[in-house]
Amino acid sequence: MLAAALLLPVPVRAVSADHAYVLDGVSGRVFYEKNARERGLIASTTKIMTALVVCEQCNVLDRMRIPKEAVGIEGSSMYLKEGEVLTLQELLYGLMLSSGNDAAVALAIYCGGTVEGFAELMNDKARNLGLTDTHFENPNGLDSPGHYSTARDLAKLAAYAMENPIFRKTVSTRSVKIGERCLTNHNKLLWRLEGADGVKTGFTKAAGRILVSSASRVDRRVICVTMNDPDDWNDHCALLNKSFSDYQICPVVGKGQCLGTLEVVGGENSRVEILAAEDFSYALAPEETVEVALPGAGFVYAPAVEGAEAGFAYALISGKAVG
Structure with missing residues (x-):
């Protein structure tokens, strides 16, 4: 999210x-x-x-x-x-x-x-x-x-x-x-x-x-x-x-888009991808830039279940975290 x-x-x-x-x-x-x-x-x-x-x-x-x-x-x-x-x-x-x-x-x-x-x-x-x-x-x-x-x-x-x-x-x-x-x-x-x-x-x-x-x-x-x-x-x-x-509505991420990876502790694979659970768009001014941040823990314990919630992603507008 x-x-x-x-x-x-x-x-x-x-x-x-x-x-x-x-x-x-x-x-x-x-x-x-x-x-x-x-x-x-x-x-x-x-x-x-x-x-x-x-x-x-x-x-x-x-x-x-x-x-x-x-x-x-x-x-x-x-x-x-x-x-x-x-x-x-x-x-x-x-x-x-x-x-x-x-x-x-x-x-x-x-x-x-x-x-x-x-x-x-x-x-x-x-x-x-x-x-x-x-x-x-x-x-x-x-x-x-x-x-x-x-x-x-x-x-x-x-x-x-x-x-x-x-x-x-x-x-x-x-x-x-x-x-x-x-x-x-x-x-x-x-x-x-x-x-x-x-x-x-x-x-x-x-x-x-x-x-x-x-x-x-x-x-x-x-x-x-x-x-x-x-x-x-x-x-x-x-x-x-x-x-x-x-302001115009601009796509930030698409459902299924890879946002980063997490370390897997005790598993066969050392890392798993974090995928966006849904599309997300935001109203932006022409001069604004947007990127996505993934705060929180940097690892999960095995087994890493596909589709499990990994946490929240936050938008940064022109480098400023909001939300």
């Missing part, structure tokens, strides 16, 4: 957000961060997790009758009516395009039995993804002291969620007609930025403007998060464009 992480220099354009994080979705390289591990309110970007849990645990073609508990919810809405029947996919559109708090409650009740039960599913998923600075108390993002995340955790969540084809199709949809409803995505980047394909806006007076975005170009995806950012659309365009223009 290989691991690596480096930071971009601060962008030429000043970022107006209190918190920001830019992540390469392919290699995991962090392009930029600003107060990215400080917890804060996340408003409707909460719905990224809501949608992800539904996509993973439910059949989105299922139909549900809207209960009275999901009608007239505070804040943004798709204006559900008690007793109407919609598919979960239609509710996902209402959740992620119109940012419907009512859709969030309806989906939570269907998938988790209750809003509280669904919040437990959200927190279970957060723990599973290693989002250590994230906790959910509701499916819609209404302000609550125990409901928070960080720019870093939101980026990791979004990168994972964008791998789900149902989620990805939903958040990349610009507009959709559901019965008499015409829903338009609040994410203006879908019209403004080349390759933009997600993911979610958010706003409350206490949280400020929150934006999680994704853009794909050729074989790359970059995730950008800003929190409490009055100029979020321009910040995201600048950060995403810079990440694409300054």
Whole structure:
């Protein structure tokens, strides 16, 4: 295995957000961060997790009758009516395009039995993804002291969620007609930025403007998060464009490639080859060089079993060990 992480220099354009994080979705390289591990309110970007849990645990073609508990919810809405029947996919559109708090409650009740039960599913998923600075108390993002995340955790969540084809199709949809409803995505980047394909806006007076975005170009995806950012659309365009223009995904090693050898103690062969277990690529600037280091013990005891894990390899970017 290989691991690596480096930071971009601060962008030429000043970022107006209190918190920001830019992540390469392919290699995991962090392009930029600003107060990215400080917890804060996340408003409707909460719905990224809501949608992800539904996509993973439910059949989105299922139909549900809207209960009275999901009608007239505070804040943004798709204006559900008690007793109407919609598919979960239609509710996902209402959740992620119109940012419907009512859709969030309806989906939570269907998938988790209750809003509280669904919040437990959200927190279970957060723990599973290693989002250590994230906790959910509701499916819609209404302000609550125990409901928070960080720019870093939101980026990791979004990168994972964008791998789900149902989620990805939903958040990349610009507009959709559901019965008499015409829903338009609040994410203006879908019209403004080349390759933009997600993911979610958010706003409350206490949280400020929150934006999680994704853009794909050729074989790359970059995730950008800003929190409490009055100029979020321009910040995201600048950060995403810079990440694409300054860095390219480059192969570092190929699966099965020989990375070195180990001494075998007590065996017929004195040394065995160490082979890469998987392909590994990384986002690199044109002036950067990359090589592979093999730290750890320099020998193994016989018998040396083919395919056994030998340890970890690390990338060195321009001579600097990272990861």
